Amino acid sequence: MDQTAATVRPLGAERPLQRGKWRRSFWGYAFVFPAVAIFLLFLWMPILKGFVYSLYHIDFVKGDTYVGFDNYKMVLKDPDVVTAVKNTLYYMLLCLVLGFWVPILFAIAISELRKGQGVARVAAYLPYVVPVVVLYGLWRWLYDPVGPINAVLQKLGLSQISFMTDTKWSMASLVIMETWQQFGSAMLIYLAAVLSIPRDWYEAAEIDGAGVWARIRHITLPSIRNQIALLFVLQLIATSQGYQSQFAMLDGGPNNATLTYSLYIVKMAFNRLDYGVASALGVMMFFVLVILAIIQNRLSNRGGNVS
Structure with a gap:
């Protein structure tokens, strides 16, 4: 057949x-x-x-009116939008400078511990589970003019710092607070990456006479560069949308020093009830986040290498 x-x-x-x-x-x-x-x-x-x-003037009483791109024109002419963008970029920069390296340093430090590593992990992660209501109340007390931080500064012979009312310190104060609360989750990711590095590499480096800093520079950091690149982009995405602490702690003050872009959208929608302009602001932010998401996706697919 x-x-x-x-x-x-x-x-x-x-x-x-x-x-x-x-x-x-x-x-x-x-x-x-x-x-x-x-x-x-x-x-x-x-x-x-x-x-x-974003193409309409929203009026729940008289009805919506089509205005085309007038809302976008208003956004581009609004000086408060420029302030919000500058504050958001400043906030993102502070989060990178003050907070981005904290979980990396803690992960490396904990991985070097010979005893008590489990206790150190739990202690570093605990601030992340603190409810935000408790968090804001705690740090308002810490930042108070007669609070513990200023009391220590006075004992050291230094002048008081107006953390909540000084425009130079307000945004940095929020970044310090958020870094203290949120570094624990990123630290666990870095710690898992550090502990996955073969110990033979470190033993060989020690035999060759490499010190702690040399091992960190030539073994640890290059081995976790993929995680650093991914979390870097994720932090950019998260901080570009930051508004919760700025709203809850200072409501964008003092003198609009903590008025971020997302907070301005909320104020435009729910304080001024101008939903058309708020939608236009949201659409513009949407495209920025899409670009960041594309970068993150490329990093994820290529193991942290953009090229």
Whole structure:
């Protein structure tokens, strides 16, 4: 018998196979459908409506009026937008300078411990689980003119610092507070990466006479550069949307020194009730975040190398 003829299936033989494959996939799609529906309804639907509302003057009494790109023109002419953008960039810079390296340093320090490593991990992670209400109350007390920090400064013969009312210190004070609370989660990621480095490399370096700083510089940091690159972009995305502490602690003050871009969107929408301009601000921010997300995706796919 011809082998090619033996392998030819009769008409209709493919249908049972397709039906069986569909039956196996049906319940998977059925379980995924609610999550996809919720995702589309509560995430992408507001995003699409934001694009539409940015072209309208929203009035819940008289009805919406199409204004084209007038909302975007108002955004570009608004001096408060320039202030908000500058404050946001300053906030992002401070988070990188003051906070980005803290979890890396703690991860390396904890990995070098011979005893008590578990206790150190828990202690470093505990601030992350502190509720924000408790966090803000605690740091308001610490930053108070008669609080512990200023009391220590006075004992050292230094002048008081107006953390909450001085425009030079207000944003930095918020960054210090947020760094203290949030570095624990990033530290665990770095610590896992550091502990995955083969110990043989360190032993060989010690035999060659390399000190602690030489091992960190030539072994540890190059080995975790992928994680550093990814978390760097993630921090840029997170800090570009920062508004919670600025709103809860200072409401954008003093003198708009902590008025970030996201906080200005909230104020425009819920204080001034100008949802059209707020939507235009959100659309502009959306495109910036899309660019950052593309960079993050490239880093994820290429192991931390942009090129």
